[in-house]
Amino acid sequence: MIRMHFRRVAFFSVLGIAVAVVVGLLMPTVWEARTEILFGAEDSRRVVGATTDPVDQILQLGNQGTVETELQIIRSETTFANALQAAAEKLSDASLLRDYEDLYLMYDVKGQEMSRIAQVRVRAYSPDSAAAIADEIGKVYNDLRQQAIRRSVVQAQEYLDSQVRSAERDVREAERRLERFKIERGFTDFQTSTAEATRYEQDLARALDKARAEADGLRSAIARQKQKITQTPATSVEASTDTKSPVVTQIEQQLADYQRQRVEALRYYREDSIKIRNLDAVIAEWERKLLEAKKREMVPTGRQTSPDPLRRQVELQLVANEVQLTSLQSQIRALESELARQRERQQVLPRDEVELRRLTRDLDILEAKYRKLKAQAEDLKDKTETVRVSAQVLGPARVLKQPVSPNYFKLGFIGLVCGICLGLLYTSVVEAMRLRVSTSSQLSELTGLPVSATVPKLPPRAEQVLLEAPNDPDAKPLESFRFLAFASTAKFESLPRVLMFTSAQGADATIPAVQFALAVAQTGLRTLLVDADLRRATASERLLRDPRPGVSDLLGRSMLPTEESEMLVPTQHENLWFLPAGSETGGSLADYQTGLVTGFLDTLKARADVVILDLPACDVLSDAARLAKLVDEVYLVVSARDTQYRQVPQAQEILTQSGARAISLVLTDASPDDEPFWVAAPV
Numbered sequence: 001m002i003r004m005h006f007r008r009v010a011f012f013s014v015l016g017i018a019v020a021v022v023v024g025l026l027m028p029t030v031w032e033a034r035t036e037i038l039f040g041a042e043d044s045r046r047v048v049g050a051t052t053d054p055v056d057q058i059l060q061l062g063n064q065g066t067v068e069t070e071l072q073i074i075r076s077e078t079t080f081a082n083a084l085q086a087a088a089e090k091l092s093d094a095s096l097l098r099d100y101e102d103l104y105l106m107y108d109v110k111g112q113e114m115s116r117i118a119q120v121r122v123r124a125y126s127p128d129s130a131a132a133i134a135d136e137i138g139k140v141y142n143d144l145r146q147q148a149i150r151r152s153v154v155q156a157q158e159y160l161d162s163q164v165r166s167a168e169r170d171v172r173e174a175e176r177r178l179e180r181f182k183i184e185r186g187f188t189d190f191q192t193s194t195a196e197a198t199r200y201e202q203d204l205a206r207a208l209d210k211a212r213a214e215a216d217g218l219r220s221a222i223a224r225q226k227q228k229i230t231q232t233p234a235t236s237v238e239a240s241t242d243t244k245s246p247v248v249t250q251i252e253q254q255l256a257d258y259q260r261q262r263v264e265a266l267r268y269y270r271e272d273s274i275k276i277r278n279l280d281a282v283i284a285e286w287e288r289k290l291l292e293a294k295k296r297e298m299v300p301t302g303r304q305t306s307p308d309p310l311r312r313q314v315e316l317q318l319v320a321n322e323v324q325l326t327s328l329q330s331q332i333r334a335l336e337s338e339l340a341r342q343r344e345r346q347q348v349l350p351r352d353e354v355e356l357r358r359l360t361r362d363l364d365i366l367e368a369k370y371r372k373l374k375a376q377a378e379d380l381k382d383k384t385e386t387v388r389v390s391a392q393v394l395g396p397a398r399v400l401k402q403p404v405s406p407n408y409f410k411l412g413f414i415g416l417v418c419g420i421c422l423g424l425l426y427t428s429v430v431e432a433m434r435l436r437v438s439t440s441s442q443l444s445e446l447t448g449l450p451v452s453a454t455v456p457k458l459p460p461r462a463e464q465v466l467l468e469a470p471n472d473p474d475a476k477p478l479e480s481f482r483f484l485a486f487a488s489t490a491k492f493e494s495l496p497r498v499l500m501f502t503s504a505q506g507a508d509a510t511i512p513a514v515q516f517a518l519a520v521a522q523t524g525l526r527t528l529l530v531d532a533d534l535r536r537a538t539a540s541e542r543l544l545r546d547p548r549p550g551v552s553d554l555l556g557r558s559m560l561p562t563e564e565s566e567m568l569v570p571t572q573h574e575n576l577w578f579l580p581a582g583s584e585t586g587g588s589l590a591d592y593q594t595g596l597v598t599g600f601l602d603t604l605k606a607r608a609d610v611v612i613l614d615l616p617a618c619d620v621l622s623d624a625a626r627l628a629k630l631v632d633e634v635y636l637v638v639s640a641r642d643t644q645y646r647q648v649p650q651a652q653e654i655l656t657q658s659g660a661r662a663i664s665l666v667l668t669d670a671s672p673d674d675e676p677f678w679v680a681a682p683v
Contacts, residue, residue: 009423016419017412024406030106030123032404033130036394037118037138039070055376058156067111074118074141075109082143083136091132099125103133117394127399134397153380160377167370174363181359201342208335211328218325225318232311248293255286437645439674440667443638446645447652447665452487453480454675455511455668457641466511467542469518470529470571470578477519480675481512485519488633489610495525496605500631501666502615502624504651506642510538512635512666513614520610521576528568528608530579532623533616534588537581544569544580552582554600555592568607577608589615589623601630618658619651629659641669 073079084103088096096103106123120137124130262279269275437443440451455478458466469475477485488499501513510533517529531539534552549567568577589597604611613631618624628634634655638648655663667675 005427008427009420012423012426013416013419016415016417016422018415020411020415021408023415024408024411027406028125029403030125030405031127031130031399032121032123033127033134033397033399034122035120035134035138035397037074037120037141038392038394039074039116039118039141054159055156058152058159067114067116070116071109071111071118073144074120074137075107077104079137079140079144080104080107080133082140083133086136086140087129087132090136091129093129096124096129096133120397122397123404131397131399135393138393157377157380160373160380164370164373164377167366167373171363171366171370174359174366178356178359178363181355197342201339204335204339204342208332208339211332211335215325215328215332218321218328222318222321222325225314225321228314229311229318232314233308234311245293245296247296248290251286251290251293255283255290258283258286437638437640437643437648437667439640440665440670443648443665443667446648449636449652449663449665451667452635452664453478453484453512453516453666454670455480455515455666456672456675457669463511464542467514467539469514470543470573470576473572475518475573477515477522481515481519482522484516485523489520489523489525495609496611497609497633498601498605498611498613498631499633499635500613500615500624500627501635501637502618502651502655503637503639504643504647505617505619506644506647507617507637507639507668508538509616509635509637509666510614512637512668513612514539516635517576517610517612518573520612521573524575525609526575526577526607527610527612528577528579528604530604530611530613531581532589532613532627534581534585534623535616535621537585539578539614540580543571543578547583548580550580550582551600552584552587554582554603555589555596556582556584557596579604588621590621590626597626598630601627617651618654619647625654625658628655629661631661633662633664634660635664635666637666637668639669640667640671 080103081100084096084100088094103122103124108121110119110121111117120134122130122134122137124133258279262276262283265275265279437446440454444451455466465472465475466478469477499516501509501516503509514529517527521527529539530551531537532551533539540547540550548569554567568579570577592600601611613627615624615627618628618636624634636651636655638651652663
């Protein structure tokens with residue numbers, strides 16, 4: 001199948017290359033000429049001095065732009081059409097104009113962002129035409145640039161002339177407004193009167209500040225003097241006389257009386273009696289009063305006073321300061337009133353002054369604008385000439401030695417790729433149109449035979465696990481083959497039995513044969529799995545590490561009869577043995593005589609209860625047809641993925657015509673959604 005796909009793809013690949021060569025032979029020869037242009041080599045002469053933004057914008061329209069802009073101008077249809085017209089006139093070849101569309105599609109300009117060099121690539125049907133067009137590109141580009149510069153300068157001149165006329169009208173109008181204002185206000189020397197009024201206001205402000213400062217000083221002096229008066233006595237003592245205080249005399253007499261009473265009481269009372277203690281307490285109290293009175297024992301009896309002279313002096317200064325403060329306050333009120341009136345007078349002058357200044361400023365601004373525009377207009381008139389060229393061609397156009405089209409290598413590669421794609425598409429469509437058997441029910445309806453077992457679609461790793469199950473002591477067969485083993489052994493009338501597994505084209509019978517042998521061995525019958533596929537020997541490669549003698553050696557009589565038992569390889573499962581394909585692979589069972597094959601089968605039946613043969617596809621090799629009538633039952637394996645719909649009846653017919661006694665079907669690569677007769681497959 002893969003070879004068929006490969007042959008189809010190879011055929012279409014060769015066909016694609018052939019078509020590409022034919023197309024190349026039919027294509028016209030195209031030559032390419034290249035030249036380099038340095039744009040911006042010389043720039044237009046600009047206006048000297050500052051210009052207004054609108055003038056700059058107008059002039060910028062004629063100046064060169066960014067690299068991408070200039071490349072687009074060189075690449076534009078206008079530039080190419082003018083260059084083609086000039087080249088056609090130069091070569092006297094009108095056919096160039098007829099080929100304009102084709103030539104422009106092949107025209108290209110290469111450039112880099114940081115470089116001002118453009119590479120012009122012109123393709124034409126003759127080398128002279130390509131070179132002529134490439135040479136004219138630079139000339140046409142220069143003409144377009146010069147025209148753009150001239151237009152921008154003319155537009156800038158027209159704009160400046162209109163601005164000059166407008167500025168002149170504005171200046172005249174500003175002069176008339178200023179003259180009318182001066183006449184209405186009657187100003188002769190406005191600045192002098194304003195300066196005098198300002199100076200007078202400043203003098204008033206300084207005098208007011210001085211008076212306020214003096215008043216603050218007087219208030220501070222008055223406060224200090226009042227504090228000093230409160231701290232100074234009003235009078236001073238000139239002479240005084242002192243006598244003993246009568247209170248002291250009275251207390252002394254009273255104390256002496258109590259002491260006398262105590263002395264008399266002692267005659268009748270003891271020292272600790274209440275009477276004596278009370279008298280002691282009274283005597284102690286009067287002694288304390290006597291001590292207090294003696295502190296003021298002498299009291300003045302006569303004093304001569306007079307007013308304090310220091311306080312009198314401070315009071316006189318206080319009166320003088322208060323009088324002076326009252327005078328300053330009157331002066332401050334007068335100054336404040338005069339300053340307020342002066343400021344009211346000044347408020348009228350600033351409005352006129354502001355208006356005068358505004359009119360003067362407007363006039364100055366308009367005159368400056370007029371002079372600036374006038375200077376720009378005069379300067380631009382002197383600089384209307386541009387440079388001779390805006391781009392410099394670095395050299396004459398160079399024509400490539402070989403034509404750029406047809407490119408047989410590129411055409412061949414494209415043809416090869418297209419051929420491969422068409423081949424893949426064709427073989428995919430063909431295979432998609434071929435019907436396949438997808439479910440066991442479809443297979444049973446197609447053949448009229450029962451589907452005994454199914455194998456799910458498995459990844460390669462899981463298929464390897466199923467093939468190597470005899471070498472794994474813990475391996476278990478698929479559930480569908482357990483059903484098949486129980487059903488098959490139940491209908492065995494006698495032993496031994498020989499069963500054959502073969503397949504239709506596209507399917508492989510090895511996995512079903514291995515799984516069925518493992519399931520039969522677990523029923524307790526001695527089971528022998530025989531790899532009779534001498535060409536591929538898939539089971540032998542998976543189950544044995546090293547090649548061993550087997551089927552080919554027995555049929556070729558290269559082994560003695562006593563050594564036959566040594567060929568049977570025991571597996572990790574009880575009651576299961578394996579007979580490999582042998583040391584001579586690549587042959588076929590059809591290569592041996594019928595007697596040898598019959599004797600070979602008799603030898604196998606003598607050593608096992610059930611012999612299971614793994615054979616190649618019955619519609620590809622004749623091995624299965626050779627053994628069909630010699631075995632008890634044939635199991636035909638069909639792949640839901642790879643076996644075509646029509647191949648199943650063909651394989652069935654081959655086995656029937658070959659004398660197969662009983663045929664059962666096994667479906668592999670089945671969908672888990674359609675076939676429920678298995679447990680989870682190993683991974």
